Amino acid sequence: MYEKINVDLIRNSGIRIVDLRSDTISRPTPEMREAMYRAEVGDDVYVEDATVNALEKRCAELLGKEEAMFVVSGTMANLIAVMVHCNQRGSELISGDKGHTFKFEQGGTAHIAGVHTSIIKNNDDGTFSLDELRVKIRKNPDMHEPVTSLIIVENTHNLCGGKVVPLEWLEKVSNVAAEHNIPVHMDGARMMNAAVYLKLPPSRLVRDVDTVCFCLSKGLGCPIGAMLAGSSSFIEKARRVRKALGGGWRQAGVLAAPGLVALDSMVDRLQVDHIHALKIAKAIAELNSPVFRVDVSGVHTNIVIVHLDTLRVDPSDFKRRLMTVDDSDPVKVAVKCSQRDDWVRLVTYWEVTDDDVDHAIEKIRYVVGQF
Incomplete structure (x- = not known):
């Protein structure tokens, strides 16, 4: 490739x-480079970088989630989400067979997080069968089986040609997951493209998922970075995992500043x-x-x-x-x-x-x- x-x-x-x-x-745009130069910085591991804090607060509000966290990449955001949600040994996640976390993230969910993946064939529009999802969820697994701990969806769907998945389908996935008390994570690397396509606020796109990430790089033009959002308890755990993965930023405001510019001018x-x-x-x-x-x-x-x-x-x-x-x-x-x-x-x-x-x-x- x-x-x-x-x-x-x-x-x-x-x-x-x-x-x-x-x-x-x-x-990055000229405005982003200027913002990087002028960014107020501090040690983000101590949550003391004012620019990072501002970006995280803004993204949480934009997505309608309690808190958000700035990370180096969408791949790291997805891995952190998996490690927080699948926090017991022998966990399993369910993903579409064309999902980015399954195909293009080096199997990190297995060789780093230790999580087994069960796949469902993706349809051409990026969805997968709800009936098959119900079958894949392990109800009351015995000692021979992994424990279904997470469902991952993708929006827009990369390998399906950047398609925007239907919101009605996302709601149905959420309903199935709720029946079994299983969280749903959205790999929303290009979800801002989806929001623009649907002419809806980003918070509507992620209403039916527990956690979500999106990239500040890619179409938004930032030099680096992604955001991971969810509940306050989820982000508290996510910060611990980020640190263990070597993703604890120090004076990260110089990298967060372009994100604030992007939200103002690039969406x-x-x-x-x-x-x-x-x-x-x-x-x-x-x-x-x-x-x-x-x-x-x-x-x-x-x-x-x-x-x-x-x-x-x-x-x-x-x-x-x-x-x-x-x-x-x-x-x-x-x-x-x-x-x-x-x-x-x-x-x-x-x-x-x-x-x-x-x-x-x-x-x-x-x-x-x-x-």
């Missing part, structure tokens, strides 16, 4: 680079990223290619998944050709994307301009035509 490319060599050749690998590569503008992604998706769909397919109706936010007929095209070859600019190419643009299995992924973010989108579409059309 990740490939080292000599970007400097390409840039020095005068070729335009449009990097659509991920919104994780977004860089509503996510709609621009959604417009850009949809424009790219429509351009590919309009080619009517039998080899390259995009579900335009499923492009809710800033992620475009292009499915390939792998019997005719190797996704890695397509990815490489998008990045390559030959002397004879009429389009002097290098488009960077990520690739896995039978698809490539294109992700927009605040530094991707209207011109970038137009140039990327031009290059994609040319390469699709070649294949």
